[in-house]
Amino acid sequence: MSNIIELSADDILMVSGGGNSGDHDHCWNSVKNDAMHGAIASGYAGLIAGGISGIAGGVPGIVGGATTGFVRGAIRGAAVDGIKSYMQNCLKPGGSERGGGWHDTDPGGRAGECRW
Numbered sequence: 001m002s003n004i005i006e007l008s009a010d011d012i013l014m015v016s017g018g019g020n021s022g023d024h025d026h027c028w029n030s031v032k033n034d035a036m037h038g039a040i041a042s043g044y045a046g047l048i049a050g051g052i053s054g055i056a057g058g059v060p061g062i063v064g065g066a067t068t069g070f071v072r073g074a075i076r077g078a079a080v081d082g083i084k085s086y087m088q089n090c091l092k093p094g095g096s097e098r099g100g101g102w103h104d105t106d107p108g109g110r111a112g113e114c115r116w
Contacts, residue, residue, distance in 0.1 A: 038081025046073020
């Protein structure tokens with residue numbers, strides 16, 4: 001049985017250092033992760049601030065303020081950190097035009113072996 005397979009155009013670009021799929025994935029993974037961290041951090045900050053501001057309304061005021069503060073903080077944090085991450089990771093010059101990100105895991109190995 002032969003181990004020869006036909007390479008797609010994307011495979012050829014990746015091996016040649018052309019394609020940008022690795023950069024595209026890195027870009028959006030960074031945005032997603034940063035937005036999530038921003039949502040969590042700002043959500044907790046909003047929860048505390050909202051709870052404190054609702055103290056005058058007793059327990060219902062504290063619960064309502066904390067809930068509202070958490071939701072608003074999470075939305076704001078996700079938006080701010082997501083946009084910041086997009087600008088840093090996706091819009092930098094040449095950021096989406098670099099090669100596929102492969103590296104040789106067997107330096108000095110036989111010629112013609114591409115490793116990721």
